[in-house]
Structure formats: structure tokens, C-alpha cells
Amino acid sequence: MATAAAEQLRESFLTGKTRPAAWREAQLRGVLRMVTEMETAICDALHADLAKPRTESYVQEVKSSCKFALKNLKKWMKPQKVSAGVLTFPSTARIAAEPLGVVLVISAWNYPFLLSVDPVIGAIAAGNAVVLKPSEIASATSTLLAELLPRFVDGSFIKVVEGGVPETTALLEQKWDKIFYTGNGKVGRIVLSLAAKHLTPVVLELGGKCPVVVDSNVDAHVAAKRIAVGKWGCNNGQACVAPDFIITTNSFAPKLVESLEKVLLKFYGKDPLQSPDLSQIVNSNHFNRLSRLMDEEMVSDKVVFGGQRDELQLKISPTLLLDVPLDSAIMKEEIFGPLLPIITADKIHESFALINSMTKPLAAYLFTKDSTLQDQFENGISAGATIINDTSIHLTNLHLPFGGVGESGMGAYHGTFSFEAFSHKKAILARCFIGETKARYPPYTPEKLKIVKGVLKGNLLAMIQAISGCARGA
Amino acid sequence: MGSVADERALGFGGLVSELREVFDSGRTKDMEWRQSQLRGLLRLLREKEEEIFDVLREDLGKHRGESFRDEAATPLVAFPATAFVLPEPLGVVLIFSCWNLPIGLVLEPLSGALAAGNAVVVKPSELAPSTAAFLAANLPKYLDSKAVKVVEGGPQVGEMLMEQRWDKVLYTGSGRVGRQIMAKAAKNLTPVALELGSKCPCIVDWLDSNRDSQVAVNRIIGAKWGTCAGQACIAIDYLLVEEEFAPILIEMLKSTLKRFFTKPEFMARILNKKHFQRLSDLLDDPKVASSVVHGGYFDAKTLTVEPTILLNPPLDSDIMNAEIFGPLLPIITVKKVEDSIAFLKPRPKPLAIYAFTRNEKLKNRIIQETSSGSVTFNDAIVQYGLDSIPFGGVGPSGFGQYHGKYSFEMFSHKKAVLKRSLLIEFMFRYPPWDDNDSKIGMLRHVFRFNYISLFLALLGLRR
Numbered sequence: 001m002a003t004a005a006a007e008q009l010r011e012s013f014l015t016g017k018t019r020p021a022a023w024r025e026a027q028l029r030g031v032l033r034m035v036t037e038m039e040t041a042i043c044d045a046l047h048a049d050l051a052k053p054r055t056e057s058y059v060q061e062v063k064s065s066c067k068f069a070l071k072n073l074k075k076w077m078k079p080q081k082v083s084a085g086v087l088t089f090p091s092t093a094r095i096a097a098e099p100l101g102v103v104l105v106i107s108a109w110n111y112p113f114l115l116s117v118d119p120v121i122g123a124i125a126a127g128n129a130v131v132l133k134p135s136e137i138a139s140a141t142s143t144l145l146a147e148l149l150p151r152f153v154d155g156s157f158i159k160v161v162e163g164g165v166p167e168t169t170a171l172l173e174q175k176w177d178k179i180f181y182t183g184n185g186k187v188g189r190i191v192l193s194l195a196a197k198h199l200t201p202v203v204l205e206l207g208g209k210c211p212v213v214v215d216s217n218v219d220a221h222v223a224a225k226r227i228a229v230g231k232w233g234c235n236n237g238q239a240c241v242a243p244d245f246i247i248t249t250n251s252f253a254p255k256l257v258e259s260l261e262k263v264l265l266k267f268y269g270k271d272p273l274q275s276p277d278l279s280q281i282v283n284s285n286h287f288n289r290l291s292r293l294m295d296e297e298m299v300s301d302k303v304v305f306g307g308q309r310d311e312l313q314l315k316i317s318p319t320l321l322l323d324v325p326l327d328s329a330i331m332k333e334e335i336f337g338p339l340l341p342i343i344t345a346d347k348i349h350e351s352f353a354l355i356n357s358m359t360k361p362l363a364a365y366l367f368t369k370d371s372t373l374q375d376q377f378e379n380g381i382s383a384g385a386t387i388i389n390d391t392s393i394h395l396t397n398l399h400l401p402f403g404g405v406g407e408s409g410m411g412a413y414h415g416t417f418s419f420e421a422f423s424h425k426k427a428i429l430a431r432c433f434i435g436e437t438k439a440r441y442p443p444y445t446p447e448k449l450k451i452v453k454g455v456l457k458g459n460l461l462a463m464i465q466a467i468s469g470c471a472r473g474a
Numbered sequence: 475m476g477s478v479a480d481e482r483a484l485g486f487g488g489l490v491s492e493l494r495e496v497f498d499s500g501r502t503k504d505m506e507w508r509q510s511q512l513r514g515l516l517r518l519l520r521e522k523e524e525e526i527f528d529v530l531r532e533d534l535g536k537h538r539g540e541s542f543r544d545e546a547a548t549p550l551v552a553f554p555a556t557a558f559v560l561p562e563p564l565g566v567v568l569i570f571s572c573w574n575l576p577i578g579l580v581l582e583p584l585s586g587a588l589a590a591g592n593a594v595v596v597k598p599s600e601l602a603p604s605t606a607a608f609l610a611a612n613l614p615k616y617l618d619s620k621a622v623k624v625v626e627g628g629p630q631v632g633e634m635l636m637e638q639r640w641d642k643v644l645y646t647g648s649g650r651v652g653r654q655i656m657a658k659a660a661k662n663l664t665p666v667a668l669e670l671g672s673k674c675p676c677i678v679d680w681l682d683s684n685r686d687s688q689v690a691v692n693r694i695i696g697a698k699w700g701t702c703a704g705q706a707c708i709a710i711d712y713l714l715v716e717e718e719f720a721p722i723l724i725e726m727l728k729s730t731l732k733r734f735f736t737k738p739e740f741m742a743r744i745l746n747k748k749h750f751q752r753l754s755d756l757l758d759d760p761k762v763a764s765s766v767v768h769g770g771y772f773d774a775k776t777l778t779v780e781p782t783i784l785l786n787p788p789l790d791s792d793i794m795n796a797e798i799f800g801p802l803l804p805i806i807t808v809k810k811v812e813d814s815i816a817f818l819k820p821r822p823k824p825l826a827i828y829a830f831t832r833n834e835k836l837k838n839r840i841i842q843e844t845s846s847g848s849v850t851f852n853d854a855i856v857q858y859g860l861d862s863i864p865f866g867g868v869g870p871s872g873f874g875q876y877h878g879k880y881s882f883e884m885f886s887h888k889k890a891v892l893k894r895s896l897l898i899e900f901m902f903r904y905p906p907w908d909d910n911d912s913k914i915g916m917l918r919h920v921f922r923f924n925y926i927s928l929f930l931a932l933l934g935l936r937r
Binding site: 016019083085101188201204385401426436 | 498500562565641649653656657659660661663665670681683686690692696700734735736740741845846848849850852856857859860861862864865868869872873874887889890891893894
């Protein structure tokens, strides 16, 4: 099935139908229509998979993505003229984007709709044929995508292949012109090693522990709100850019904890497990994993707020932990859930060393009014993104590249970066027959070498000599 | 810590940790440090020019004219000189270079890696031993030896290096080894850039004026036999010509070759016995041997092969399926020059496609209907020296691009940065990463980065 899909798409791509802007625009409008007309069905599927509140469906983001692509498509497709320099005078040089060909998008379970359709939008805008493999863990959304996409876009060029590990492996064995994978580092390595067989370039959007450094000079309430919405308001912490843990000063911690508790009460009420605004944990596997993190001996007594669980509903309430040991599992693995450890330090600068001792995250957050600290953070912490005084919002900014570095991934997308991720930037140099420089050719003489040297160093006289063919010799 | 030789015995773990420490100390991020390294490279090229020519002649029999043009000069020309914003160094990077442009393929990416603020390990090709030894002796003298290391050795050393985790690896060479590098990189999620080989075709259209034809012939010869005797990833591999034009073209090639290569030392020799044998084997097939219309003499003693032209060797022969990387030029005829496009479509995407033509329609069709790293009209090889365009392959010819600002970008992470105020609810937006934006416009933004000083310095506006 995987082989057939890949082969069929390759045949389709070779027809050249995906090249013209008109075709791409039609597909993008199809996606936009799908998202608009089927919004309810999409939200229902997301709710079935994750008990996701409507506001977290990111349907709006997908619409914006489509509209942004439609608006900019012609500009992106236009070749960019660049300076042609003196060496090849007279000549013109430009860079033109072309589709890579047939690409594979493998999406994740936590934002199963957004992380499927958003990369596909980029692939289409860039003029490729695409196979989308939605996550089988979010099965309702997977089924819906398989059913809906063919109705709204050209099925000979955009296919959905459903399935689990065997189907994904079969797909990865094929030759693609690009693979776009969102998920974890373990599978990311497998994707990269399978891609190596065909020399396929990849984009890997992976995870990490996104730290939040909170300085004592901030308004605790505002900080708490923004942290809370980025943590529990994002799939109940099951998001690659969700704040993973907080580092703050000993003195500020009590205030921060108090503000967080107040905010959480306001957001989710006295009984958060009953709140419709809290997503569930995706499955029992992850529920058990998170329970284990909480129940570890050196950690279980550090819970200062929350900790409620409902195994049947697969719900865990927002949970705060204070000063867990740094070698506990909860501080070593990416949490991907509603548990928020707060680590305290004497001075806020100590947070830098801790963050740098971990692998580079997808995002690093800092709350402070101190602009020196902000600069130090931006220059001293490497991450996919660094955000000051907020969390997670960069996701929605279509002008920022979204992607990781080191363990958190390679490559980026969103906005223009999506188009570029699925394009090859072809350099085109056009010369004509005048401006023949005999000094280039053998027989090589010292005079010719002098001219070549002069030209390459920008010596005007040498250039004139070269162009006018004044060199003695052939 | 011990010498590089000791490191080798221990698997390079110590070497990488040491470099990581250097990088983490922030030394390589400093703008002045980067400038000093780039100046060091320039000094190396200036002061050691003669020695460079010598080692290149030893390794490859390259004439100094060729050496200067392709190796010593290229980094000067491709010096990063454009603006870049939002970048941060990746950390500790590894550059593998190839034997055919052993200086250029090191110094070009090295300058990009240093400008981007990384610590670097360079592994020159062992197949160009004099050049490798030269780099090992001189790079530490002209650059910060704590942050830039040269590791010599063969495939085994390459494998050992790849066991380590790097923040980026650039490999120039064959697809076979490229796959191995990428597979090893997968274990550590190391991002790679691969500059691989391919058969670069050159379409030659009917050129009405004699003068145009001569210019085309000059440039074709320069791009085949004048470039490391055809041993270059962007050398012309074979020609596609209309059958009626082929005899005329062949005659011109023959007479011009005679005029150009008056002395044997004007053409580089074949790298080594292995490649010499490989090239000689290409003519084993009697059908291929009988298609030779010029040249064909192989001198095993001097490892030289005279410029050789073949007319229509069988399309299923090795010479038409593997990258030639040598001074043999097959000419494939087509009925109409437009048929070249259909010929190219099913074949693996090359690093470069060349076409000599005045026909604008044909040019557009080539651009639209074929795919390659780059396309150059009415010349060849010269695209390599132009730093405003990216250099790199697509499909089997590789991925990742460099030269000019792209070298800087190849070794940088484009970090998205966003700032909000706690009081006022509006965003300090970062500029759109848009190549069409005026670079000066970027300066108006509220952020302050060290990199802006770097940008100004490169523009000469600040020391």
C-alpha cells in the first residue's frame, strides 16, 4: 500500500500539474473550505480523541495558515533576482523555488488536526504531492482526515494513509523527496536513519523540557496567568512547547505558587477533573507514565497543589510540585502532562547553568523586567525559540520560524518557512557569449595568472583587461 | 589533553568534549574572535599561496592557474558579506572535505562555520595527503587552535568521528559514503549537509555564429578538462547535442583542445591508481571503446589520461550511468535539442545542469521541467564562485546549501525570539525572515544583538 501510494504520487507529480500557482491555490482553497465547513466535525473528533475544549482546536490557526499561503503564494513562487557580481559579468543571477517532488508528512497525536494539516499546507503551496500519515493514537481525527481530505482536495496528489507502526515503517522505507516528522526523539532517530538510505532530507519537530525562568521582579499574577495558559491551556500540558518546569528564586517561589493556585482555581474551578476546559490524557499508557512520575518516592511528597486523578476518564488535575530532586525522573524526562515542578535557586542566574546542562529545548521562557537578564538569556540559552514574558504564543506568529535545535529537532516551518521547508531553492545563472575572458584558459602564462588574480581581487584594470581579452596567448 | 593522535586512539570523545567546553565558554561567539579567525584565514591564503600551489601539484598535478582560480581565490570571493539576523552558532561542527578541491572545500565552509561562531573540526581527505598535512600544520598557526582542529586520516577515522555527537556535519563526497554519514548521524540526531556527486549534463544548442560556437567550446573545455581534469562535482559530465551539430562541435573541440593544452602540465592528473583504473575500465566495453572519436590514451606511469571524446556510447554502459569524474566526455545526440529535456527528466537530479543556447523558450523549459542544484546558461563552473547564489544539490546530489551568506546560515540556528511586555499587551515582533527585506530595515527593530555589530563590521561601517 505504501509502495503503491508513493509510486502513484510520483507519476502524478511528473505530470507537472502541481507546478502552476492556480492548481496550488485551488488546493489551498479546498483545505480552507474543509476547515470552515467541517469545523464542528473536526472539533468533535478532537474532543473524542483528547476531550479537547473547542478553543484549543486551533481550527482558526489552520485557516490563518491557508489564508497566509494564498496571499503570499505568488510572491513566494517568483524567482528572486540577486547580484551577479563582477566575476561573471555580464550575467544575471536569480534563485527560484521549485517543489521537491513527493513528500511524506507524519503527524503527532496531541494536536492531530493542526500538526497534520499545517505541514500539508506548506507542501501544497510549494507544489509537491503529499502523503499524510496522521497519528493512529488520535484515531477519530485520523479517520476524519482520511475521509475529508479526498473530498476537498485533489486525491491524486494528496493522500492520507492511516495506520500504526507497521504502516509508518512501510512508508518510511519508500523513497521520498522530503520527510516531515513531528513527534519524539526516539522515533525521530528512526526516521533519520531510514531517510539516510535514500538521502532524503528531513524536518524533525521533536520535544524537550521547555524551562520557564521566573524572576522576582515580575507581577506574579500576570506571570502565573501566562504560564498557566501555556501549560494547562495547551492540551493539559501535552504540547511540545508547553512549559515543562519552572525555575525561580527561593524568595519568590511562595508568591508564585500562590498566584498559580489562584489562577488555576479561576481557570478550572474547585474540581478540575470535572472542568470541560481541561483536556484528558490521551491514553492509559501516558496516564500511567505520568502517574509514575508523580508517585516516585523522592517526588510524591513534593506535591503542593493538585495531584487528583481519574483513571476512567483519563484525567489528571493541574499539579504543582516544589523542589523535586534534579535527578528524579520528572526532571530527567519530558513531562508532557499537567505536572509542573518548580525548582528554586538562590540567584536567578543559576537557572542558566541548569538549563544548559540539559538538551536544547524547543522553547525557553523567561519572565523578567530586567533587560540585561533578557539579553543574557537570549544570547546564553540555545533553544528552538526564546520567549520573554509569555509562553507558547510564538506558535501562532506566522512570521517566526517554528522548529527545534539539537535534541528538539532540525528544520523549521510556519508561514514562509513552511513553503521553504518543502522547496528546493535552485540557483540560475545566465551568461551570454560576450565578455569572453581568455585568461581563464590554458596555455597558462604568468600574465594570465596576474589577470585572474587581479579580477578575483576586484582590481578594475585587471577586469577590463580580462573582459577585453587583452591577454596574450590562445 | 593529548595530541590528536592520542585522541584518535581513544575514539575522539575527549576531542569533542574539549571543543564543547571551548564553545560553552562563549569564546567562539564573540564577534571580535570571529573577525580575527576570518582575518587569519585570509592571511593564510595570502602568505602561504606558493605552498598551497605546491601541495596541490603534488596531490593532483594541478596547474597553479587552476589552483588559484578554484581554490585559493574562491574563499576570498565567497567571503560572507551579507546580513544575517537572528542566528546563533550551532556549537561544535565537523567538516569533511573532498580530495579534488582539498583547500577550497575546507576553507570555504570553514569560513562560514567560524563566521557563525562555531568551534570546528576539519577532516581533510586522506587521498590528498600533502594538502591534508599542510592544513594540519598551518590551520593551528593561523587560527585559534583551541577552537579549530584538524584531524587527519582515512575512512576509519571518519567513522570514529561520526560516533560522536556533532551540532552539524558537512560532508562533500560520494553518495555511498554520504548515506553512511547520515545513518551514523541519525543516532545522535546530528543535522547534516551533504554535497554529493552527479552526472552534470551540458546541452549544446545550434549556435549560429562561429564566434558563439568558439566561446561555447572554450567554456566547455574549461569546464571539463580545465577543472581538475574533469574530477569535480560540477564539471561537465557529458554533452547533449543535436545529431547534425555534433560533427561540427567535435571538430571545434578537437582543434581548440590542441591549442589550449600545448603542454601536459596544463591538465591535472588522475588522483590515484584506483581512479585511473576506474576510468580505464570504463572503456573496457568494446561498444564504448569503439565510440571514442578523440584521444583515449591512458598513461599509467604518470596517471594521466589525454582529453577523450566519445560519440554515442550505449546508454546502459557504465560511462553513461556512473559519474565519470575524469577527462572522458561522452556526446549523446538527440534529434531535436528539446529532446534533451525528456532525456534528463527520468535521470537522477544532478548538482548542475548546463545549456549553451540563445533560445529563451528552451531556457525556460529547462528551468521549469528539470530539477538540479543549479542551472547555468552559456557557461559552466562559474556559478561556484558567485556568492550571492546558494551552492548545493537536490535529490541524489545532496541537500544543504552554502557559499556566501548561505555558509553562515548552514552553520547557524535561526532562533525565533519573541518579547512581550508585562505591562502593555503588545508584542515586540521580530522581523519576517524574508530575503526581500531591506537589511537596513532590520536594524530598526527593538532587539539588540551582538550580531548586528558583526553585520556592521562586515559592511566596513565599524572596525
